[in-house]
Amino acid sequence: MAVRLSVQPATHQFAICVAAGYFILASLALHFTRYDGGAAFVWLASPFLFAALTVAPRRQRLSLSLWCIPVMVISTLLFGLGWRVAVPLALANVAEAYVAAWCVRRTFPRFGQFGSSIEIFWFTLIAGVAVPAIFATVGALFVNLVAGTPYLATWRDWFTAHAVGMIAFGPPMIFLLGGHLKRWSYAVSRSKALETVAIMAFVLAVCIITFGQSRIPLLAAPFLPMMLATLRLGRFGAVTSIVILIAVASIFSLSGVGPTILVPGGMGVRLQVLQLYFATVVLVILPTAGELKARRRIYERLRTAEALNRLILDHSSDVIIRLSLDGIIHYVSPAVRRYDVAAPEELKGMQFETLVHENDRHRVMTAHAAAIVSPHEIFSIEWQTAGVRQPSRWFEAHARAIIGEDAMVTGVVYVVRDVTERHQHAVELELRANTDPLTGLVNRRVFDLALENAIVTAERAPACLAIFDLDHFKAVNDHYGHPSGDLALTHFAEILKSCTRGEDIAARLGGEEFAVILYNADAKEAATICERIRHQLATSTIIAIGGSRISMTVSVGIKQIDGHLRARELFSQADQALYGAKNSGRNRIALAA
Known part of the structure; x- marks a missing residue:
């Protein structure tokens, strides 16, 4: 080929x-x-x-x-x-x-x-x-x-x-x-072209005045209009004004007119001095034009970045908050409006910690201080709002320090996201994991942990373990059905909640068996509380499904919590007392030996 x-x-x-x-x-x-x-x-x-x-x-x-x-x-x-x-x-x-x-x-x-x-x-x-x-x-x-x-x-x-x-x-x-001149002429507007003509006429006039006479050395005079051309027109203005200066100065100098005539020596020396002057002008004007162009590029990038950031901030579901070193709010993104906390302009100037629930303020401000101390790390924290305008909400925040030009920390920026639903879901999951779904009492796992803690503190704070077993509960299920049996269980759970104190812990151990830890109570005081529970159940009536009335009783075994006995041994002795109560005719309380 x-x-x-x-x-x-x-x-x-x-x-x-x-x-x-x-x-x-x-x-x-x-x-x-x-x-x-x-x-x-x-x-x-x-x-x-x-x-x-x-x-x-x-x-x-x-x-x-x-x-x-x-x-x-x-x-x-x-x-x-x-x-x-x-x-x-x-x-x-x-x-x-x-x-x-x-x-x-x-x-x-x-x-x-x-x-x-x-x-x-x-x-x-x-x-x-x-x-x-x-x-x-x-x-x-x-x-x-x-x-x-x-x-x-x-x-x-x-x-x-x-x-x-x-x-x-x-x-x-x-x-x-x-081809810079050609490209500039295509891109320039009419108003800019008129401004260019006026500025270049100014440059030409000053250059003619400077080099059209030989008495006064005005070599610095052209710098003023040339700098003006550079500032207003950029590199095009700088180069064009340089060309005008070189042309005017060369014509007059070669004609024997201009400040170079004052230089001693022949024409060769004067031309070298003139060229040195041209070089000086170029090394002053062009770097200025270059720096201006670089600054314009930086400014344009900053404007573009600012517009992009503003677009992101205005449409982001996350709230962006910028704080000063002492925790004063300097900026809040518009996304905060959806949470009805306050308008962004109202939040500016406020102390950030006033928006945080008092229980979380110390943690939030500790994370704020840590971000300042370690500016290259990101710190995450969850906190609850103070709930001034509406019910309190939970937020997750990621904080990082803002570093200034001098490598010093100037503030902290937070990216905040609403996690109220997630937090509520976690609470619900924890509640489900720790409570009996039918009665709402704590389950066996939580109760066992509480009993272990009560054993450890028994010497300082006396407590008793009480075990309850509903009498003839199987007959209720068989005669009235399991739904009615569930009603009986929830009815008894409500009696436990109403008759025990806020510090006590009541649990459903399984089936018809319940247990209560009675804090700050000896065996006699525990028996009094349990008697109140027994009596209230015995004198109450449960309306079964279908309208039938159910009467129930409960047997109770009580054991004083001893710091020397393990939980298994406490349950065993309380169970023995419970069985003793049932063997004695049910619907009664028995104390373990």
């Missing part, structure tokens, strides 16, 4: 334009600025080629450089030092621009925007200092051999012309060749 390689016409046109521009700039410099017969005092060909290589695709850079070598040879033959050094000087000049572009691109791959001080620093160091210094060493040698000028003076003139020319003219040429 044959592969046909073709070059786009635009590529040829661009290469021809670059070669023509390089020839013109080199010829003008060689013809008009070689004041001592040696190196040119002004050199714009290298920054022009450098700019072209910077904006061109990588595959075209070598061909562009090769196009410029023969035209540089011709320029040297026509206006320079002649045929003996035409080729080496052409190679040195073209190689200088190529190496500078290659090194800058390798160091800063996205070079050409001049959007940061770092980019401008590397451009100045490489293209404006290091590369011209190296090639000045080679170029000065050939000039010295042919023209006989002193090597060090020639090196100085070469380096100054190429270095200052690169710094002063490189960035404006990159902007012009890179």
Whole structure:
């Protein structure tokens, strides 16, 4: 398969334009600025080629450089030092621009925007200092051999012309060749275009006043309108004002008018001073434009992030709260409205702990202090609201410190979620796990734990264990049915709840057997309470399903809780007393020995 390689016409046109521009700039410099017969005092060909290589695709850079070598040879033959050094000087000049572009691109791959001080620093160091210094060493040698000028003076003139020319003219040429002006003209509005014309007219007027007279050195005057152009128009304003300054200053200075006339020495020295002034302007204005662009990007990112955060905060179901170090509310997201606590604007300035139930305040503020001490950790906590406007709710909060620019903690942000339903569900699950579903009394597991605790504290706080067993309960189930039997069980459970004290614990052990721990009671006091329970059951009537009336009795066994007896032994002795009561005719109380 044959592969046909073709070059786009635009590529040829661009290469021809670059070669023509390089020839013109080199010829003008060689013809008009070689004041001592040696190196040119002004050199714009290298920054022009450098700019072209910077904006061109990588595959075209070598061909562009090769196009410029023969035209540089011709320029040297026509206006320079002649045929003996035409080729080496052409190679040195073209190689200088190529190496500078290659090194800058390798160091800063996205070079050409001049959007940061770092980019401008590397451009100045490489293209404006290091590369011209190296090639000045080679170029000065050939000039010295042919023209006989002193090597060090020639090196100085070469380096100054190429270095200052690169710094002063490189960035404006990159902007012009890179199409920045064209893109800006398409994107700018009519009002902005009118503002641009007015500002540039101001820059032009000040530059004419500065360089159109030779009596007063007003070299600092153009900085004011140029800074205005930079602040209002960004990089476009900076580069355009630099181009205006260079054009006006060059025209007047070459005509023998302007502040440079006050510089002692010949025209070569004055042009070098003028180029140094241009370089200073570029190194002041462009970094300012770069920093402004960087700040604008940061500002736009902040605005975008703020809008995104605002959108998230306004539509998030979670409540976002930002507190100061001392717990003052600085911000509350709109999601707080759904909980009817208060409006966000009402909460600002309040002490956060006033919204927390008094039982949870210490824990919440402890977590707040811990987040401040350990700013890189997240602390989670559940807390209950104080319930001012409506019943109290439960919230889960995740807290983390806010770190400022100086790496100091400036506050704490909370992400708060309503977990009332989850908390209620957990309470219900715990209640189901700890209570008898029919009677609502605690179950055997909870009762056993309470009995173990009562045994441990028996020496300090006396207590008794009472076991109840409904008499002839199986006959009730058989005669009236199990639903009526359940009614009998719940009826007796209600009697237990009403006759025992708040500190006592009543449980259903299973079937028709119940137990009660009677705290702060000896055997005699326990018997009195149990007698009240027995009597109330015996004198009450249960309406069975179907309307029948059921009368029931209960037998009770009581054992004083002894710190030396285990729970199993206590139950055994209480059961023996219970069986004694049943064997004695039921519906009575028996005390264990």
